[in-house]
Amino acid sequence: MAGVDDGILFPANRLRDWTQEVFQKVGVSRDDALLLTDSLIEANLRGVDTHGITRMLCVYVERIQKGVMSAKTNLTVVREKPSTALIDCHNSIGQVGAARAMQMAIEKARQTGVAFTAAAHTNHYGATAYWAMMALPNGMIGFSSTNAPAVVAPTGGRTAMFGTNPICIAIPADKQLPVVLDLATTVVARGRINLYAKQNKPLEPGWAFDEHGAPTTDPHAALKGLLAPIGGYKGYGIMLAVDFLCGVLTGSNYGTHFPGFLADNMIDPTDVGSVFAAVNVESFMDLPEFTAAIDKAVREIKTSTRSAEVDRIYIPGEIEFEVKAHRLVHGIPIPAEVVKDFINLGRELALPFPQV
Structure with missing residues (x-):
């Protein structure tokens, strides 16, 4: 889990209110600011701090201020059939295009059983889980994926060709x-490397390589080098498939065609592609029967024989639900270095960052 281990604790609602004001101050509409803020705070609450305000807020604001990402929403459905749709986001905020695409997938799946939609020419959309989980209250299975600037070389290569995807x-x-199940196709997301670099914390072995292709635990060297894929050549294959689905299929950027990373490139739009799907469980099985079967399968996994050194077997997403419950009570940890960034941003926008 890409979380912050320690930091100054802030109540979620206080961070939420301030973040929403920040986005509105730089030109984002109230409704879009609500959505954008919720996606980021939800990531922080779930312990996915790499995709929360901890890393993304200042980057998003700077990109909007410099005109690299549009604060104004402009979404066009350019292709549509009963179970599919392609939306051109025209460099709109990634979360806005993602919300529209996932909602369309859910609405279509009510009629067709399964639906697949895509957002083209868009931006970073935050944590992938936020969009897939939109399907859950509708009795559906949700799926989402997105591509990103290249940080991983293909198996046998030394040139970065694929993102964390x-x-x-x-x-x-x-x-x-x-x-x-929410995961990057690299061992860790690049955002986690950024957070470690911000705090001058060493990486775990096996996460990254330096610019010469040598394994490194130095986060600053890793940012100039490559990330390691999950599962070796299998991870490479998965990230390739994601890049082709999200980038090539939508007519967006892919591979080496990205202009740079979010925080490093303040000139050209990222031009990301993202895909979404919804599966209406009722098209295959009565929903109560299905959810009862999932409960049974989950219990079987969690009560299976554990290794001697293990106290508990987790299901994907379980840790994040527990972290959210804890942080709603105790607060979201923000590293001191990031708090300084927020204080400076607040001064710049005449919106003082809230004190603990």
Whole structure:
């Protein structure tokens, strides 16, 4: 889990209110600011701080201020059939295009059983789980994926060709928690490397390589080098498939065609592609029967024989649900270095960052 281990604790609602004001101050509409803020705060609450305000707020604001990402929403459905749609986002905020695309997938799946939609020419959309989980209250299985600037070389290569290219599948349950598999196709997301660099914390072995292709635990060297794919050549294959689905299929950027990373490129739009899907469980099985079966399968996994050194077997997404419950009570940790950035941003915008 890409979380912050320690920091100054802030109540979620206080961070939420201030973040929403910040986005509106730089030209984002109230409704879009609400959505954008919710996606980021939700990531922080779930412990995915790499995709929360901790890393993304100042980057998003700077990109909007410099005109690299449009604060104004402009979405056009350019291709549509009963179970599919392609939306041209015209460099709109990534979360806005993602919300529209996932909602269309859900609405279409009510009629067709399964629906697949895509957002083209868009931007970073935050945590992948936020979009896949939209399907859960509708009795559906949700899926989302997106591509990103290249940080991984193909197996046998030394040139960065693929991004962290995350995927998420969210599956509803009844009495058990939903199963939410949300992962980057690299061992860790690049955002986590950024957070470690911000705090001058060493990386775990096996996460990254330096610019010469040598394994490194130095986060600053890793940012100039490559990330390691999950599962070796299998991870390479998965990230390739994601890049082709999200980039090539939507007519957006892919591979080496990205102009740079979010925080490093303040000139050219990223031109990301993202895909979304919804599976209406009722098209295959009565929903209560399905969720009861998922509950049974989850219990079987969690009560299976554990290794001697393990106290508990987790289901994907379970840790994030527990972290959210904890942080709603105790607050979201923000590293001191990031708090300084927020204080400076607040001064710049005449919106003082809230004190603890």
